Amino acid sequence: MRLDKFLAQSDLGMRKRVRDYVKDGCVKVNGEVIWEPAIEINESSDVIEYLGKVIVYTGKVYYMFNKPAGCVTARKDAVNKTVFDYFDNENMNGIFHVGRLDKDTEGLLLLTNDGEFERKLMDPQNHVxxxxxxxxxxxxxxxxxxxxxxxxxxxxxxxxxxxxxxxxxxxxxxxxxxxxxxxxxxxxxxxxxxxxxxxxxxxxxxxxxxxxxxxxxxxxxxxxxxxxxxxxGALKLDDSLERGQYRHLALSEDECNEV
Incomplete structure (x- = not known):
């Protein structure tokens, strides 16, 4: 696995940010400072540190969210409530929304730290x-x-x-x-x-x-x-989710793999 992908999927931040961490000399692999974000590492056996702290690999995370009207699809907003404000009990570092919904539009919104999953859904060439x-x-x-x-x-x-x-x-x-x-x-x-x-x-x-x-x-x-x-795609909004509620999507779910 690429180092930057490992860091992003370990709740350290989005891919662009963690690349900067590496280039700034903040990341070590097996005790050695690494300067190249794209190097391949073994997530199972290599010891990865950020600012001296060992990083625990959390893997890919997926959320299904029933977005209510009145909140914006953004991480921060000076005026409006955002979709991330509904995830107070979760560690959302490295998590981003897949596409967006207008402020007054409700319904299915996906959030993840899996860039490949996002591209698969949002790339116009895939016609999802x-x-x-x-x-x-x-x-x-x-x-x-x-x-x-x-x-x-x-x-x-x-x-x-x-x-x-x-x-x-x-x-x-x-x-x-x-x-x-x-x-x-x-x-x-x-x-x-x-x-x-x-x-x-x-x-x-x-x-x-x-x-x-x-x-x-x-x-x-x-x-x-x-x-x-x-x-x-094949992912349908869970009818049991009230407005403003979310649930995890597991990698084993067929709907994730069929999108």
Whole structure:
């Protein structure tokens, strides 16, 4: 295993930071100061020290988190609560979020110290599907669905989106679904919407453009009121997790290996 990978997976910090530790002469392997972060070490038998302290290898760590609305996907924020604020009881050194969700978007967020796992999920060339549940003002007819599924322009001069999948759940008036929306903790229930059309469904995309789901639906005349990511590849949000709760994902879980 590479030294920098060992250090990052031992909760010492992210890969970029631990490389600096090595280059600054802070790391020893079997009593010898090492200056090259990329050297190969044996994590089972070599003794690795940082500033004189022996580092215990913790291995790869994965978390599934049900992100609530109102917090930002960041390690620190001067104004808003962050997703890391929900992990007070965990050592989060070296842990980072896999992709991100908007402040007002809920649902599945993964956190790990495994850079290869992150790249596998987030590399656009891998076309990993991500599915979102939505409530929106507006309606979706057959032509709208066809546009979304075939790919749609998000604005003048913008590259058309890749093909997507959409499954409409409900089409009707806002007032018909008010109670159902409230159960999703929708914060902007508005009586002015009562006689407007509303629609819910699942949209699956394989890209990660900025605000993509909201922009795609807006392109066919729908204004998103509520958005929740429910799956990334083969990983589905655990229904038992309440908003703001998380659980470990073990390497032995089939869902980790199938992503």
């Amino acid at each position: 599907e991500k599915t979102y549940f939505f409530w929106a003002l507006g309606s979706l007819d057959k032509e709208d669905i066809k546009q979304l599924e075939q790919g749609i322009s998000l604005g003048k001069g913008k590259i058309q989106t890749a093909p997507s999948k959409i499954e409409v759940q409900k089409n009707g008036l806002y007032k018909e679904f008010e109670q159902e929306m409230a159960s999703e903790n929708l914060c902007n229930i508005n009586q002015n919407y009562y006689n407007l059309p509303a629609v819910s469904g699942y949209l699956t995309i394989s890209e990660g453009r900025n605000h993509q789901v909201k922009r795609m639906l807006k392109a066919v005349g729908c204004y998103v009121l509520y958005l929740k990511r429910v799956s990334i």
